[in-house]
Amino acid sequence: MKPTNSSDSIYNLDVRNLLCPLPVLKTKKFIKKLSPEEVLVVVATDPSSVADFETFCQVTGHSLEECVKEEGEYRFRIKVKK
Numbered sequence: 293m294k295p296t297n298s299s300d301s302i303y304n305l306d307v308r309n310l311l312c313p314l315p316v317l318k319t320k321k322f323i324k325k326l327s328p329e330e331v332l333v334v335v336a337t338d339p340s341s342v343a344d345f346e347t348f349c350q351v352t353g354h355s356l357e358e359c360v361k362e363e364g365e366y367r368f369r370i371k372v373k374k
Contacts, residue, residue, distance in 0.1 A: 302331045312340045316348050326372045334368040341366055
């Protein structure tokens with residue numbers, strides 16, 4: 293697992309074409325490898341992932357900094373809790 297930018301704090305996870313609950317489950321597993329304040333950008337295609345990631349972040353304490361829909365894909369920017 294390597295960061296995707298030079299500041300070593302932003303990671304990407306592609307969960308496109310996976311249906312609920314897999315996007316959140318894979319995100320949960322991936323986040324366990326990250327340190328506080330690091331950022332994970334998740335790309336999904338399942339429309340229900342919007343509500344799922346909102347709930348996931350509320351329950352876990354991670355910060356959902358961004359949720360963007362573009363061309364049938366959803367991009368979530370999640371900052372790992374302190």
